Amino acid sequence: MSTSVALTKVYKRYGDVEVIHGIDLQIDPGEFVVFVGPSGCGKSTLLRMIAGLEPISGGDLLIDNQRMNEMPAAKRGIAMVFQSYALYPHMSVYQNLAFGLETAKVPKPEIHQRVQRAAEILRIEPLLKRRPKQLSGGQRQRVAIGRAIVREPRIFLFDEPLSNLDAELRVQMRVEIAKLHNDLGNTMIYVTHDQVEAMTMADKIVVLQGGIVEQVGAPLELYNKPVNRFVAGFIGSPKMNFLDGKVAGGKVQLGSSAIDLQRPAGAEGSPVTFGVRPEHITLREGSGVKLADVRIDLVEHLGGSTMLYATTTDGQPLTIAMEGQQQIALGTNVIAHVDPARTHVFGADGKAT
Numbered sequence: 001m002s003t004s005v006a007l008t009k010v011y012k013r014y015g016d017v018e019v020i021h022g023i024d025l026q027i028d029p030g031e032f033v034v035f036v037g038p039s040g041c042g043k044s045t046l047l048r049m050i051a052g053l054e055p056i057s058g059g060d061l062l063i064d065n066q067r068m069n070e071m072p073a074a075k076r077g078i079a080m081v082f083q084s085y086a087l088y089p090h091m092s093v094y095q096n097l098a099f100g101l102e103t104a105k106v107p108k109p110e111i112h113q114r115v116q117r118a119a120e121i122l123r124i125e126p127l128l129k130r131r132p133k134q135l136s137g138g139q140r141q142r143v144a145i146g147r148a149i150v151r152e153p154r155i156f157l158f159d160e161p162l163s164n165l166d167a168e169l170r171v172q173m174r175v176e177i178a179k180l181h182n183d184l185g186n187t188m189i190y191v192t193h194d195q196v197e198a199m200t201m202a203d204k205i206v207v208l209q210g211g212i213v214e215q216v217g218a219p220l221e222l223y224n225k226p227v228n229r230f231v232a233g234f235i236g237s238p239k240m241n242f243l244d245g246k247v248a249g250g251k252v253q254l255g256s257s258a259i260d261l262q263r264p265a266g267a268e269g270s271p272v273t274f275g276v277r278p279e280h281i282t283l284r285e286g287s288g289v290k291l292a293d294v295r296i297d298l299v300e301h302l303g304g305s306t307m308l309y310a311t312t313t314d315g316q317p318l319t320i321a322m323e324g325q326q327q328i329a330l331g332t333n334v335i336a337h338v339d340p341a342r343t344h345v346f347g348a349d350g351k352a353t
């Protein structure tokens with residue numbers, strides 16, 4: 001009963017300026033899909049075209065295999081939740097939830113039933129009589145989500161709904177929205193610039209940059225096998241380290257270290273970018289192969305882990321994440337090791353080799 005969405009060669013132009021450059025995407029029924037990418041990459045534009053709030057300049061939008069390009073927004077069976085809650089300040093929570101249904105001439109008893117059910121799902125029943133100004137930020141955002149639920153849409157769209165909340169509340173609401181998806185089972189598309197939200201919430205992540213799709217995949221697929229340097233640097237926190245190197249004798253030459261990847265590294269003599277995540281570097285002798293001699297410049301104690309900021313002998317910065325509480329003096333010289341299987345190599349074009 002859930003709904004599929006398909007985009008084929010979808011373009012968006014504002015006058016002469018093209019901002020979405022032909023996107024193909026398949027969203028399966030009941031999937032939680034996250035569009036993630038830096039500000040201005042086209043996430044909202046794409047979402048608004050799916051919602052029907054923005055005309056599609058080229059290509060096709062199919063919802064349940066039916067072409068929707070010209071279908072008015074109200075008839076697409078979609079409800080959208082925005083970053084700004086835009087609740088009516090003079091209305092109670094109940095009235096805020098009921099308003100859209102009243103306008104649509106839904107019978108009163110049914111409105112009551114839908115509002116009660118949404119309030120139950122979101123656990124805001126005790127708040128129904130309050131005005132928005134008597135609610136916390138998280139409660140307001142829940143009411144905004146409630147307004148989407150009462151419409152019983154086929155698809156939920158979220159555009160950075162948690163950006164106005166403080167860090168702690170964001171984590172809490174992230175879990176609530178994930179639960180909501182589990183409970184309702186609807187297809188949901190969620191836009192964020194925050195890769196942690198994308199990693200924790202998505203069945204499928206769509207990484208966008210400059211109006212194109214860089215990669216589509218499950219969170220761990222993107223983490224383990226980024227197809228290019230952009231995705232490698234965007235997904236994962238702290239960020240992947242990138243070191244300049246070149247291919248020599250079938251190995252990756254980084255300063256005085258030659259790393260045998262035990263897989264093809266690229267064309268002999270070509271410049272490459274070597275990528276390794278901070279959590280995949282170890283200082284333990286005898287584990288993996290030598291990456292570089294490094295000097296420790298800064299140590300961050302996070303309690304559960306220790307972050308080391310180091311510099312290689314040829315002057316390249318390297319972040320190392322270690323479990324637990326490590327006592328390392330600044331200025332110490334150590335040897336960083338890596339497991340070749342957990343490293344990445346990108347050619348001059350940025351593509352993973």
Ligand code: ADP
Pocket residue numbers: 014019037038039040041042043044045046
């Ligand atoms: P995101 O949501 O990823 O931050 P947007 O989808 O809002 O990005 O914007 C994508 C690009 O389209 C940006 O370069 C933005 O400047 C441009 N854009 C958005 N809306 C308009 C508009 N109404 N007219 C012209 N350009 C626009």
Ligand code: MG
Pocket residue numbers: 043044045
């Ligand atoms: Mg946006």
